[in-house]
Amino acid sequence: MADDLLPRAAALGRDFRAGLDERPVFPRDLDPDAVRAALGELPDGPTDPAAVLDQLREAVEPALVASAGPRYFGFVTGGSLEAAAAADVLTTAWDQNGFNALTSPAAALVEEVAGGWLKDLLGLPPTASFGFVTGAQGGNTVGLAAARHAVLERHGWDVERQGLHGAPRVRIVAGSGRHATIDRALRLLGFGTDALAEVPTAPSGSIDVAALAGALSTSDAPTIVCLQAGEVNTGAFDDFRTAIAAAHARGAWVHVDGAFGLWAAASPRLRHLTEGVAEADSWATDGHKWLNVPYDSGYAFCAHPAAHAAATSYTAAYLVGDRPEALRSPGDFVPDSSRRARGFTTWAALRQLGRAGVAELVERSCALARRFAARLSEGGAEVVNDVVLNQVLVGFGDDTPQVLEAVQRSGECWMGGTVWQGRRLMRVSVSNWRTTEADVDRSVAAILAAWREVQGR
Numbered sequence: 001m002a003d004d005l006l007p008r009a010a011a012l013g014r015d016f017r018a019g020l021d022e023r024p025v026f027p028r029d030l031d032p033d034a035v036r037a038a039l040g041e042l043p044d045g046p047t048d049p050a051a052v053l054d055q056l057r058e059a060v061e062p063a064l065v066a067s068a069g070p071r072y073f074g075f076v077t078g079g080s081l082e083a084a085a086a087a088d089v090l091t092t093a094w095d096q097n098g099f100n101a102l103t104s105p106a107a108a109l110v111e112e113v114a115g116g117w118l119k120d121l122l123g124l125p126p127t128a129s130f131g132f133v134t135g136a137q138g139g140n141t142v143g144l145a146a147a148r149h150a151v152l153e154r155h156g157w158d159v160e161r162q163g164l165h166g167a168p169r170v171r172i173v174a175g176s177g178r179h180a181t182i183d184r185a186l187r188l189l190g191f192g193t194d195a196l197a198e199v200p201t202a203p204s205g206s207i208d209v210a211a212l213a214g215a216l217s218t219s220d221a222p223t224i225v226c227l228q229a230g231e232v233n234t235g236a237f238d239d240f241r242t243a244i245a246a247a248h249a250r251g252a253w254v255h256v257d258g259a260f261g262l263w264a265a266a267s268p269r270l271r272h273l274t275e276g277v278a279e280a281d282s283w284a285t286d287g288h289k290w291l292n293v294p295y296d297s298g299y300a301f302c303a304h305p306a307a308h309a310a311a312t313s314y315t316a317a318y319l320v321g322d323r324p325e326a327l328r329s330p331g332d333f334v335p336d337s338s339r340r341a342r343g344f345t346t347w348a349a350l351r352q353l354g355r356a357g358v359a360e361l362v363e364r365s366c367a368l369a370r371r372f373a374a375r376l377s378e379g380g381a382e383v384v385n386d387v388v389l390n391q392v393l394v395g396f397g398d399d400t401p402q403v404l405e406a407v408q409r410s411g412e413c414w415m416g417g418t419v420w421q422g423r424r425l426m427r428v429s430v431s432n433w434r435t436t437e438a439d440v441d442r443s444v445a446a447i448l449a450a451w452r453e454v455q456g457r
């Protein structure tokens with residue numbers, strides 16, 4: 001009986017996915033108390049597993065977001081490719097511990113292969129180490145942990161052993177347009193956000209390289225420079241060639257947050273945007289954004305495997321001597337110990353799309369973003385950014401907050417808001433494999449209708 005539950009769960013998942021195109025993109029008239037009540041109390045005794053599944057589905061159904069569907073343009077959100085979503089079901093059923101080659105040779109081998117493919121697609125050095133983490137937050141944290149090790153080692157300081165008390169003060173140079181996950185990583189790693197030397201961002205969203213060079217010349221402190229592939233509002237890229245050369249000339253470590261933008265490197269047409277990025281020391285990117293791998297999936301890469309492993313690996317007494325040395329140990333490159341076998345979904349996504357499919361997905365998303373920009377401009381809205389990638393910033397005069405609210409309420413599509421250079425704007429991000437031209441046109445119609453509604457009030 002309980003053996004029928006996995007196929008039942010898969011069938012329910014299939015039905016949900018089949019309905020993504022029709023259901024409101026965001027729940028209408030959500031009643032949190034009704035959901036809480038439907039989830040019930042902690043029972044004293046057991047419940048039939050089939051009833052548990054049905055109750056879960058019924059309870060949360062009214063609160064689900066169709067973010068895996070074709071008209072969700074909020075944040076930077078991918079859907080999940082068919083093979084990747086199905087591989088995720090298998091990942092659950094297999095329930096492998098992806099810690100090392102003893103806990104699961106399968107998990108270790110798949111990560112080894114998929115990690116190699118990722119480096120190849122993203123144009124990163126074949127010798128770089130990598131870790132499958134939970135997202136770009138994890139990737140940024142791991143990259144900066146490796147950086148912390150390396151820049152302090154050069155100053156004769158063993159941070160893993162000695163900690164940060166009494167260490168030479170490390171300076172973090174980053175653009176004002178950096179993602180908030182960089183700041184959180186700095187907090188978690190003990191640098192503190194006061195360690196930041198902030199460099200202005202140009203109107204495009206790229207770091208001001210002249211200001212960066214200026215900031216680098218003011219101190220000989222151990223330095224980490226954070227650059228960005230894909231500014232989260234505009235999609236802009238930093239000038240990697242110039243910025244990395246300037247940073248390396250001062251002995252700094254360069255970490256690149258490429259949560260979504262690094263995927264431009266997988267497209268022959270867009271690769272030029274990432275020119276020079278392979279010269280950096282560490283990189284973070286996401287699987288669950290543009291690669292359309294289910295949550296949670298991200299990657300940390302490092303040009304210096306020893307620094308990477310020094311920052312994240314551990315050896316416990318019960319592991320020594322037990323390790324089949326021939327196999328890579330995934331747990332040496334991530335902050336987790338026991339962990340989900342995160343490689344299966346990534347392997348499946350890459351295998352389904354192939355090199356050409358990844359390039360096509362990236363290019364199609366960008367073409368759809370340009371379509372958004374063109375149609376919204378025709379409708380009288382103001383497109384504020386140069387649409388270099390998959391991000392579009394849109395203003396509706398003084399009506400923007402109300403238009404956003406009306407669009408989000410419509411259930412037709414969902415986009416978030418942002419503040420860019422002091423202005424409140426709508427932010428559109430196209431990153432889902434399911435999105436078509438018709439979805440863009442339908443969404444534009446919904447946005448313009450919402451604007452008319454606001455103007456008519």
Ligand SMILES: *Cc1c(COP(=O)(O)O)cnc(C)c1O
Binds near residue numbers: 135231
């Ligand atoms: C989304 C994003 C992050 C954080 O990624 P998560 O997957 O949410 O951990 C970091 N940097 C940039 C530029 C992003 O777009």
